[in-house]
Amino acid sequence: MTAAPTADNGTPPLEFFLSQLLTGLASASALFLVACGLTIIFGVTRIVNFAHGSFYMLGAYIAYSAITALGGGFFGFWGGVILAALAAGLIGVAMEMTILRRIYHAPELFQLLATFGVVLIVQDVALYLWGPEDLLGPRAPGLTGAVAMGSQRIPEYDIFLILFAPLVLGVLWLLFHRTRFGILVRAATQDRQMVAALGVNQKWLLTGVFFLGAALAGLGGAIQLPKGNAGLTMDLGIIAEVFVVTVVGGMGSILGAYLAALLIALIRVFAVANAGSSLLGIQLWQVELVLIFAVMAVVLVVRPWGLLGKRETLTGHHGAVEPPLLAAPAALKWFALAVLALLVALPGMAGTYSLVIATEILIFALFAASLHFLMGVGGVISFGHAAYFGLGAYGAALMVKHFAWPMEAALFAAPLGGALGALIFGWFCVRLSGVYLAMLTLAFAQIAWAVAFQWIDVTGGDNGILGIWPSSWAATTPAFYGLVLVVVIVMLLAIRRIAFSPFGYALRAGRDSPLRADAIGIDVRRMRWFAFTLAGLFAGVAGGLFAFLKGSVSPDLMGIPLSVDALVMVLLGGVQTLAGPLVGAVTFTALKTELVSLTNYWRLLLGLVIVGLVIAFPQGIAGFVRDRFMAKETRA
Amino acid sequence: MMLVVEGISAYYGRAHILADVGLSVARGEVLALLGRNGAGKSTTLKSIIGLVPPAAGSVRFEEREIASRPSYEIARLGLGYVPEERRIFSELTVLENLEVGRQKPRPGVPEWTPERLFAIFPNLAEMRNRPGGQMSGGEQQMLTIARTLMGNPSLVLLDEPSEGLAPKIVEQMAETLKALKQEGLTLILSEQNLHFARLVADRATIIEKGRIRFTGTMAELMADDDARTAYLTV
Structure with missing residues (x-):
C-alpha cells in the first residue's frame, strides 16, 4: 500500500497531483494484467479462479529467482520477466488439466472451492521454496532513472508501466480479432456448446485460455517486482481488488477491466493527494479502500453489470432443482435430543x-x-x-x-x-x-x-x-x-x-x-x-x-x-x-x-483435502450419497 | 444408407423424450422429420449430433458408430448441425462467425469458402463485417446455415429452418436448400410446416410423443390423409 506522503513541502499542488497521477496509473498496470487474465478465464470456462492471485504471486517469485539466476542485466531482467509469465501460464495449464478438467460440470461453488484449495497449496509451496521473508525486487536495468517534471521526478519504470498496459491491451485486441484462437475464444465465451457442435475441440481451447490468463497474472506479478517485493500475502492481497476491477469493468470485458483498473488507480491518487485532510479523525489515505468501495457502489447501482459488461438475463432457475427442505423425521429428532443430552453432560466428562x-x-x-x-x-x-x-x-x-x-x-x-x-x-x-x-x-x-x-x-x-x-x-x-x-x-x-x-x-x-x-x-x-x-x-x-x-x-x-x-x-x-x-x-x-x-504445512494438507473432496464428490457429499443410493429410481 | 439411427432413447432429467426412435437417410437425399411442437424433433437431431447423448440405441454415420461420442468429434466427421434458435455469435462479425465454423476440406464433399457462400447468400456478402447481433432473423438464419457449411459437411441437420421467417424468406430458404441438394449434400430437416417440407424433401419421417409413427416418401405421405390428420394437424 502507498505510504502517506507530505504535500506541504512547498511543491506546487498541480505538479504534485500530476506526479501522483502517474504513480497511480503505473500501479494500475499490474492490476489490469491480473484482472484481464481473470476475466478471460471466466468468460470461457465460467470459473471464477480464486487462485488467480496465486499466479500473480508466483509470477513475482519466479521472476525474482529467474532474474537472480540469469545474473541480472538487461537480458537477465527481461528474460526473467518473460520466463515468469510463461511459467505461471504453464502452472495454470497444469491446474486446468489435473483439477478443473474434472469439475467443469460441477456446481460453480465447488469449482470456486477447488481453486481456493489451490491457493492454500501454493501458499505453502511458496513458503517452502522462498521462505517467510519478503524478497526485495530487483530494479529494471536501463529504467532506473527518473524523468524530471517540474520539481517532481517521475521514475522511468513508472512511465514504462503506464505505457505497458495499453500495449498489452492492443496485443490482446489483435489476438482476439485477428487470430483463429482469439475468434474461437470470443465465440466460446458466448456459446460453448455451439462451438463444439461446429467441430471445435474445447479441451485445447480451455487449456489455451487458462495458459493465457495465468500467464497474464504471472506477467503482472513480474512487472510490479521493481516497484516492491515478492511476498506471501500477495495472493489474497490482490484478489479482492481484482474482483472489484472485474465486477466494475464488467465480467468478460478486457477494455472494461482496463478502465476499472484506471478508475481505482485514480481513486488512490485522490486519497493520497489529499492525505493531509482528514474525516472523523481518519486520514484520507487510510480510507482509500472505503473510497474504492463507494465508487464501486455507485457504478453497480447505475450499471449492475459493470461499465462494459453485458446485461444479465434473468434465468428461469439456476442449476439443478433442489429437493424441498423437509422437517426432520422422528428418528433424527430423537438423535438430535441424544446429541443435546451429550452436549449438556460434556462439562462433566x-x-x-x-x-x-x-x-x-x-x-x-x-x-x-x-x-x-x-x-x-x-x-x-x-x-x-x-x-x-x-x-x-x-x-x-x-x-x-x-x-x-x-x-x-x-x-x-x-x-x-x-x-x-x-x-x-x-x-x-x-x-x-x-x-x-x-x-x-x-x-x-x-x-x-x-x-x-x-x-x-x-x-x-x-x-x-x-x-x-x-x-x-x-x-x-x-x-x-x-x-x-x-x-x-x-x-x-x-x-x-x-x-x-x-x-x-x-x-x-x-x-x-x-x-x-x-x-x-x-x-x-x-x-x-x-x-x-x-x-x-x-x-x-x-x-x-x-x-x-x-x-x-x-x-x-x-x-x-x-x-x-x-x-x-x-x-x-x-x-x-x-x-x-x-x-x-x-x-x-x-x-x-x-x-x-x-505440521507447519497444514495449509498444503488442507488444500489437498479440499481439492481431493471436490474431485471425488463434484456434486457434494450429500449429492454423492443421493446419486449413489437413489440412482435406481431415476434410471427406471 | 449414409446415416442410420436405431432405437435411440433420450431423457431430460427424468422426462423421457425419445423412445426407440429410428430413421435413416441415403446419400444425396433430403429427409423431412415432421411432427408437432414438442414431439421430439429437436431432441432427435441433438441426439445425432451429440448435444443430448442418447441413453440407448445406435447412430451410424457412414458405417461408423457415433452415438455418445463428443459433438466436436461427430461434427468433424462431416455432420453439420444448424440449431433451431440460430445461436449466432452476436458479438462476432459475419466473417468471424464463418471462421468459427471453418474445418479442413473433406474429400468427396463440396468445399466452401466465404466467397462461395456469399454467392449463395448474397445478403450476407453485403454485411460481412456486421456483428451477428445486428442482423434480421432471416439473415441470421442464412448465416447459421453458412456457418455450418464452412465445416464442409457431407450431411447437414437443420432444426426448423423455416421457423419464424416471413413467407417470402421461407421461399428463398427452400430455394437455398434445393441448391445445396444440387451440390450433392444430404439433408435432414425437422419441420412443422408441411408446405415447406413438400418443397424440398424426398422422404418424410413423422415423430409423435417421442415415437416414430410414419416413414415413407413425400408422395406416400401426401396420399395418406389419416397419418397427416393424426400426427400433423393441430
Missing part, C-alpha cells in the same frame, strides 16, 4: 482443552448455519461471510473497550454489528446474482477487513483489541461453554423456525425460480436482502461469542480464509439439509485442529 474446542465447534456450527441459511434456503452465495462474523466480534469488543460495557450488554451489540454490516453490504449484493454476487460479497469482506486493519485508533489495527473477557459468572471454561451452548441452540432453533416460516418458503421460491417467484408477487430482491441481514445477524452472534472465547479480536476474523472455512463446512455437510452445516462444522473444525497440530 471432558477436560478443559476439549471443552474449549467443543465451545469453538459450537460457535462455528452457528456461523456455518447462518451461511447455510443464506445459501441453502436463500440461494445467495456469499464468499465473504466472515465479514459479519468479524463485525459481530468487533461490535462486542468495541463496546467493551471504549464504553466498558459488561459481557451481557456487549453480546447484544454483536448481532447488531453483524446485521448492520449485512444490511448495508446486502443492499448492493442482492442487486446482482450468481458469481457476480459472490465476488461482490468477497470484495465487501475485504473492505471490512481493511477498515479493521487501517483504522488503528478505533480498532487497534493489526494487533486488534485485547482483554475481551467474559463476566465473572461465565469466566470458567464450563460456565462459558454452557452459555455458548444455550445461545447457539436458541439461535439454531430460530434459524430453523425462520426456514419453515412463510418468509422461508418465499425465499426458497426465489431461490428455485426467481422469474416465477417474481411473477407471483414475491419481491425476490427484498426477500434476499432480509435473508442477507438475518444471516449477518446470526453470524454476528457467533462472532461475539468467539471474541469472548478468545479474549481478543483481530482483522483475521474477517479474512478470506475464515469465509472459505465456513463455505467448506456448509459444503462438507451438504446444502440440502439444515443439519448439514452442523455436521460440517464438527468435521471441519476437528480436521483442521488435527492438521494444525500435525
Whole structure:
C-alpha cells in the first residue's frame, strides 16, 4: 500500500497531483494484467479462479529467482520477466488439466472451492521454496532513472508501466480479432456448446485460455517486482481488488477491466493527494479502500453489470432443482435430543482443552448455519461471510473497550454489528446474482477487513483489541461453554423456525425460480436482502461469542480464509439439509485442529483435502450419497 | 444408407423424450422429420449430433458408430448441425462467425469458402463485417446455415429452418436448400410446416410423443390423409 506522503513541502499542488497521477496509473498496470487474465478465464470456462492471485504471486517469485539466476542485466531482467509469465501460464495449464478438467460440470461453488484449495497449496509451496521473508525486487536495468517534471521526478519504470498496459491491451485486441484462437475464444465465451457442435475441440481451447490468463497474472506479478517485493500475502492481497476491477469493468470485458483498473488507480491518487485532510479523525489515505468501495457502489447501482459488461438475463432457475427442505423425521429428532443430552453432560466428562474446542465447534456450527441459511434456503452465495462474523466480534469488543460495557450488554451489540454490516453490504449484493454476487460479497469482506486493519485508533489495527473477557459468572471454561451452548441452540432453533416460516418458503421460491417467484408477487430482491441481514445477524452472534472465547479480536476474523472455512463446512455437510452445516462444522473444525497440530504445512494438507473432496464428490457429499443410493429410481 | 439411427432413447432429467426412435437417410437425399411442437424433433437431431447423448440405441454415420461420442468429434466427421434458435455469435462479425465454423476440406464433399457462400447468400456478402447481433432473423438464419457449411459437411441437420421467417424468406430458404441438394449434400430437416417440407424433401419421417409413427416418401405421405390428420394437424 502507498505510504502517506507530505504535500506541504512547498511543491506546487498541480505538479504534485500530476506526479501522483502517474504513480497511480503505473500501479494500475499490474492490476489490469491480473484482472484481464481473470476475466478471460471466466468468460470461457465460467470459473471464477480464486487462485488467480496465486499466479500473480508466483509470477513475482519466479521472476525474482529467474532474474537472480540469469545474473541480472538487461537480458537477465527481461528474460526473467518473460520466463515468469510463461511459467505461471504453464502452472495454470497444469491446474486446468489435473483439477478443473474434472469439475467443469460441477456446481460453480465447488469449482470456486477447488481453486481456493489451490491457493492454500501454493501458499505453502511458496513458503517452502522462498521462505517467510519478503524478497526485495530487483530494479529494471536501463529504467532506473527518473524523468524530471517540474520539481517532481517521475521514475522511468513508472512511465514504462503506464505505457505497458495499453500495449498489452492492443496485443490482446489483435489476438482476439485477428487470430483463429482469439475468434474461437470470443465465440466460446458466448456459446460453448455451439462451438463444439461446429467441430471445435474445447479441451485445447480451455487449456489455451487458462495458459493465457495465468500467464497474464504471472506477467503482472513480474512487472510490479521493481516497484516492491515478492511476498506471501500477495495472493489474497490482490484478489479482492481484482474482483472489484472485474465486477466494475464488467465480467468478460478486457477494455472494461482496463478502465476499472484506471478508475481505482485514480481513486488512490485522490486519497493520497489529499492525505493531509482528514474525516472523523481518519486520514484520507487510510480510507482509500472505503473510497474504492463507494465508487464501486455507485457504478453497480447505475450499471449492475459493470461499465462494459453485458446485461444479465434473468434465468428461469439456476442449476439443478433442489429437493424441498423437509422437517426432520422422528428418528433424527430423537438423535438430535441424544446429541443435546451429550452436549449438556460434556462439562462433566471432558477436560478443559476439549471443552474449549467443543465451545469453538459450537460457535462455528452457528456461523456455518447462518451461511447455510443464506445459501441453502436463500440461494445467495456469499464468499465473504466472515465479514459479519468479524463485525459481530468487533461490535462486542468495541463496546467493551471504549464504553466498558459488561459481557451481557456487549453480546447484544454483536448481532447488531453483524446485521448492520449485512444490511448495508446486502443492499448492493442482492442487486446482482450468481458469481457476480459472490465476488461482490468477497470484495465487501475485504473492505471490512481493511477498515479493521487501517483504522488503528478505533480498532487497534493489526494487533486488534485485547482483554475481551467474559463476566465473572461465565469466566470458567464450563460456565462459558454452557452459555455458548444455550445461545447457539436458541439461535439454531430460530434459524430453523425462520426456514419453515412463510418468509422461508418465499425465499426458497426465489431461490428455485426467481422469474416465477417474481411473477407471483414475491419481491425476490427484498426477500434476499432480509435473508442477507438475518444471516449477518446470526453470524454476528457467533462472532461475539468467539471474541469472548478468545479474549481478543483481530482483522483475521474477517479474512478470506475464515469465509472459505465456513463455505467448506456448509459444503462438507451438504446444502440440502439444515443439519448439514452442523455436521460440517464438527468435521471441519476437528480436521483442521488435527492438521494444525500435525505440521507447519497444514495449509498444503488442507488444500489437498479440499481439492481431493471436490474431485471425488463434484456434486457434494450429500449429492454423492443421493446419486449413489437413489440412482435406481431415476434410471427406471 | 449414409446415416442410420436405431432405437435411440433420450431423457431430460427424468422426462423421457425419445423412445426407440429410428430413421435413416441415403446419400444425396433430403429427409423431412415432421411432427408437432414438442414431439421430439429437436431432441432427435441433438441426439445425432451429440448435444443430448442418447441413453440407448445406435447412430451410424457412414458405417461408423457415433452415438455418445463428443459433438466436436461427430461434427468433424462431416455432420453439420444448424440449431433451431440460430445461436449466432452476436458479438462476432459475419466473417468471424464463418471462421468459427471453418474445418479442413473433406474429400468427396463440396468445399466452401466465404466467397462461395456469399454467392449463395448474397445478403450476407453485403454485411460481412456486421456483428451477428445486428442482423434480421432471416439473415441470421442464412448465416447459421453458412456457418455450418464452412465445416464442409457431407450431411447437414437443420432444426426448423423455416421457423419464424416471413413467407417470402421461407421461399428463398427452400430455394437455398434445393441448391445445396444440387451440390450433392444430404439433408435432414425437422419441420412443422408441411408446405415447406413438400418443397424440398424426398422422404418424410413423422415423430409423435417421442415415437416414430410414419416413414415413407413425400408422395406416400401426401396420399395418406389419416397419418397427416393424426400426427400433423393441430
